Amino acid sequence: MINVLFFGPVVERTGSAALKIEFMPGMTLQILRDELAEKYPRAFEIVSLAAVNGQHVRDFSIPLIDNSEVTFMAKFSGG
Amino acid sequence: MINVLFFGPVVERTGSAALKIEFMPGMTLQILRDELAEKYPRAFEIVSLAAVNGQHVRDFSIPLIDNSEVTFMAKFSGG
Amino acid sequence: MKDAVRIQEEDFSQDEEITALKTSSQRMGGIATFLGCARDFSEGREVSRISFEAYGSMALSEMKQLRLDAIEKFKLLDARIVHRICTVTAGDNIVFIAAGAEHRAPALEACRYMIDELKERVPIWKKEITPEGDAWVSPHP
């Protein structure tokens, strides 16, 4: 399973803060993103950042590992 | 009378913190400076700033007015 | 003594943070701080309250890394970062950054670096609660 988390402005558009997505061998961050963007198009309009296991990831071609925690995030506005 | 004040590192070299100097018509800051520098050459080695009545003065050719408070100061080291 | 990097609901005391910062060295000649506060207006709209949400575990680890980066980059003697996650009203404290160095220039530069980087790197989102409704804040591009 991939544990997907959403926060703040993204949750407002997905309606849920956490999802479990079936892990598939060969799954990349990009594949997961596209799958979720199809399901939640309005949320992904404002997604501009992603993290895997709490680390910023810029290269979406990285393969995911089973049981990873993946977050798709809107631009930060803290501070 | 011109009231001359010295502070900190300058007092250490003049031996006194305040002097009264006879006012003379036509006296400029430069004339006063030269008179004092002759009397306290070691002190004036470190004098690099002057103030008249608590205002920075850069142009030493200004005429002094009787009863002014004049200060010859070493570079500041506060803060 | 409280941790140098924290996410917390409650307010903080600057005197306490500075005292803690100073304990790390007797050679600290300059301490620069930045305090971010809630304003009652934003882009012309009246704001009643601001609420914050964080991806807590990642936010804390990014803040810790940011502190270490600043210490190394500016040769600081110590640094602290505190961010509140809660709902605040005008005048309330939100974020506190402190940088201590032997001299003033690196302390001031590091303080600016940390608040600028915090806004880029740390997963925290702000929602403005106004009389006309709530809105998540989009930072300027």
Place this chain on the structure above:
Amino acid sequence: MKDAVRIQEEDFSQDEEITALKTSSQRMGGIATFLGCARDFSEGREVSRISFEAYGSMALSEMKQLRLDAIEKFKLLDARIVHRICTVTAGDNIVFIAAGAEHRAPALEACRYMIDELKERVPIWKKEITPEGDAWVSPHP
């Protein structure tokens, strides 16, 4: 409330100064501060204590003008400057500068401007008291 610009013997509280600064506006989003402290080493020499002397009336009027200059130049909402004149030991507070603005950039820039200008414009002198004797400090040219 204490004056925004002061020369005093006693220590000050940053919490108190920041609280005073904030009272001037509910639109203050960023507050930058600089705190200068006594160090136990200076140019490789061990320093036991530092004592300060000021041309008091001129120092205070220069500090007041400096605050007004910073408020105008950086469009600050408020600013404060406090300098202690006394004898301090390592770790003690010497000078405090605070700048409050709507946004962080002017607050940070004004804070730097004020401490840099203070050192140039305000007639205060520092004497370092070391085990080898006392010496007035000459700032770097």
